[in-house]
Amino acid sequence: MKTKRPLILVTNDDGITAPGISSLIEVMKTIGDVIVVAPDKPQSGMGHAITINSTLRISKVTIYNVKEEYSCTGTPVDCVKIAVNKILQRKPDLCVSGINHGANSSINVIYSGTMSAAVEGAIEGIPSIGFSLLDESIGADFSVSKKIVKTIALNVLKNGLPAGVCLNVNIPKSKLYEIKGIKVCRQAKANWIEELDERKDPSGKPYFWLTGRFENFDKGEKDTDIWALEHNYVSIVPTQFDMTSHPSIKIINKWKF
Amino acid sequence: MKTKRPLILVTNDDGITAPGISSLIEVMKTIGDVIVVAPDKPQSGMGHAITINSTLRISKVTIYNVKEEYSCTGTPVDCVKIAVNKILQRKPDLCVSGINHGANSSINVIYSGTMSAAVEGAIEGIPSIGFSLLDESIGADFSVSKKIVKTIALNVLKNGLPAGVCLNVNIPKSKLYEIKGIKVCRQAKANWIEELDERKDPSGKPYFWLTGRFENFDKGEKDTDIWALEHNYVSIVPTQFDMTSHPSIKIINKWKF
Numbered sequence: 001m002k003t004k005r006p007l008i009l010v011t012n013d014d015g016i017t018a019p020g021i022s023s024l025i026e027v028m029k030t031i032g033d034v035i036v037v038a039p040d041k042p043q044s045g046m047g048h049a050i051t052i053n054s055t056l057r058i059s060k061v062t063i064y065n066v067k068e069e070y071s072c073t074g075t076p077v078d079c080v081k082i083a084v085n086k087i088l089q090r091k092p093d094l095c096v097s098g099i100n101h102g103a104n105s106s107i108n109v110i111y112s113g114t115m116s117a118a119v120e121g122a123i124e125g126i127p128s129i130g131f132s133l134l135d136e137s138i139g140a141d142f143s144v145s146k147k148i149v150k151t152i153a154l155n156v157l158k159n160g161l162p163a164g165v166c167l168n169v170n171i172p173k174s175k176l177y178e179i180k181g182i183k184v185c186r187q188a189k190a191n192w193i194e195e196l197d198e199r200k201d202p203s204g205k206p207y208f209w210l211t212g213r214f215e216n217f218d219k220g221e222k223d224t225d226i227w228a229l230e231h232n233y234v235s236i237v238p239t240q241f242d243m244t245s246h247p248s249i250k251i252i253n254k255w256k257f
Numbered sequence: 258m259k260t261k262r263p264l265i266l267v268t269n270d271d272g273i274t275a276p277g278i279s280s281l282i283e284v285m286k287t288i289g290d291v292i293v294v295a296p297d298k299p300q301s302g303m304g305h306a307i308t309i310n311s312t313l314r315i316s317k318v319t320i321y322n323v324k325e326e327y328s329c330t331g332t333p334v335d336c337v338k339i340a341v342n343k344i345l346q347r348k349p350d351l352c353v354s355g356i357n358h359g360a361n362s363s364i365n366v367i368y369s370g371t372m373s374a375a376v377e378g379a380i381e382g383i384p385s386i387g388f389s390l391l392d393e394s395i396g397a398d399f400s401v402s403k404k405i406v407k408t409i410a411l412n413v414l415k416n417g418l419p420a421g422v423c424l425n426v427n428i429p430k431s432k433l434y435e436i437k438g439i440k441v442c443r444q445a446k447a448n449w450i451e452e453l454d455e456r457k458d459p460s461g462k463p464y465f466w467l468t469g470r471f472e473n474f475d476k477g478e479k480d481t482d483i484w485a486l487e488h489n490y491v492s493i494v495p496t497q498f499d500m501t502s503h504p505s506i507k508i509i510n511k512w513k514f
Contacts, residue, residue: 042310044309044310045306045307045308045309045310046304046306047303047304047305047306047307047334047373048304048305048306048367048368048373049302049303049304049305049306049332049368050302050304050368050467051302051467052301052302052467053299053301053302055456055464055465055466056453056464056465056466056467057462057463057464057465058465075306077304077368078467081451081453081467082453082465084451085451085452085453086453086455086465107380107498109500110305110376110380110498110500111305111306111307111334116304116305119367119500123364123367123448124448151514152514155512155513155514159512161505162502162504162505162508164446164502165502165505167509181514182514184506184509184510185506186499186501186503186506187499187500187501189421189499191380191381194338194341194342195342196313196338196339196342196343198343199312205314206314207312207313207314208312208313208314208315208339208343209312209313210307210308210309210313210335210338236509237500237501238501238502238505238506238508238509239500239501239502240500240501240502240505241364241367241500242443242444242446243366243367243376243444243494243496243497243498243500244443244444244494244495244496244497245419245421245422245495245496245497246443247419248418248419248422248495248497249441249442249443249495251419251495252424252441252493252495253441255412255416256412257408257409257412257438257439
């Protein structure tokens with residue numbers, strides 16, 4: 001008896017031609033039938049943006065020799081919406097996003113297009129995972145990541161995920177023998193200390209680049225994703241889109257309006 | 258003895274000239290010293306996007322007769338980052354975003370530029386509130402909203418907010434005497450059922466508009482923001498940026514990797 005192959009939606013935020021998505025697709029082809037819908041250009045830092053004030057286009061491409069593949073003019077979240085509502089014949093068994101060139105641990109989850117695509121997958125009721133490698137370079141080596149991606153994807157296909165939850169997976173830039181294991185973590189309390197880089201254009205008018213350094217306020221806490229990554233573990237943060245601070249409801253209910 | 262007036266940062270996602278921000282500024286001027294840093298164009302649906310692949314500019318404007326006011330080429334989150342890191346001399350006592358023309362209840366919190374600005378304020382450690390009126394029209398009547406905004410803002414200034422938490426306030430489109438009160442709620446489980454509106458351009462090529470209808474999966478649950486709004490209450494959802502699904506950590510820890 002032949003078991004039905006899983007249907008897998010692949011997207012990312014670095015754009016459809018990024019080496020990271022190429023590696024992710026290679027792994028997914030060994031697991032199931034792959035549909036790719038990914039941005040036609042880099043969309044890093046787009047968070048959960050959607051395109052509502054302008055139009056969207058998709059173009060059929062033939063880069064990866066998969067079941068179907070499209071580039072999309074929109075954001076990573078747009079890609080998931082178009083895939084689910086226009087391209088896929090049925091709800092996929094898995095949605096994977098990445099592999100991002102660079103970390104999406106801690107507070108970066110909220111700015112990340114990679115993770116927002118995975119969160120959108122979860123909103124659509126699809127078991128979803130965002131993968132990131134702690135190496136921003138275009139020449140990053142994804143060989144170790146591919147092994148880890150396969151292990152985690154197979155686990156999600158086997159076990160499913162709690163409703164309303166996707167996974168934020170970050171992979172240290174290490175050799176396979178250096179990696180100590182996979183650690184399920186919470187999102188570390190950390191922040192960007194912005195240092196706006198002010199420059200002058202040729203006519204002397206100022207403009208800015210957003211830049212900054214990352215500050216971890218959870219130093220020494222062993223249950224965070226940053227601790228795990230610093231100690232050569234792969235981090236998995238189960239990530240939800242219910243943003244309610246439930247404990248605060250009681251506190252604010254005491255206010256006199 | 259003169260008490261120091263609170264320093265208040267105002268932003269939005271509908272753009273610096275929208276009637277909603279004008280009403281919000283009017284209220285804030287009665288409470289404290291106001292600094293406005295808001296997008297120079299509509300930024301609805303931008304979620305938590307930041308501008309990292311292009312540059313940012315700010316322009317001093319004189320629309321509202323406040324302490325300082327700037328339009329910014331970036332997203333609502335960029336506005337908060339630039340305000341905090343470039344414009345403000347000290348951390349403000351309050352950051353308010355809106356008043357949005359249209360609802361940001363339930364899952365809309367994640368797509369909303371208005372709410373993402375408030376969330377960014379919370380990330381920066383500033384007591385922050387996003388306000389939205391359930392009326393999308395440019396001619397929306399903000400007179401009732403202004404009373405509610407003042408009540409809630411004064412409460413936040415007096416009581417503070419739990420660390421890592423901002424408020425998502427939605428106001429029904431009702432007369433003041435119709436409004437039954439203010440209700441502290443959780444984010445309803447709801448979703449957009451997308452219906453991509455497919456059209457053809459003059460050369461016959463297809464393009465899409467994102468559209469859809471909203472579906473509430475929490476029907477009848479009295480503790481949700483949607484229930485409150487449907488029953489003529491103002492809803493307040495305490496909203497956090499820790500997206501960790503803490504109960505899921507235990508579940509995923511049982512997996513065999």
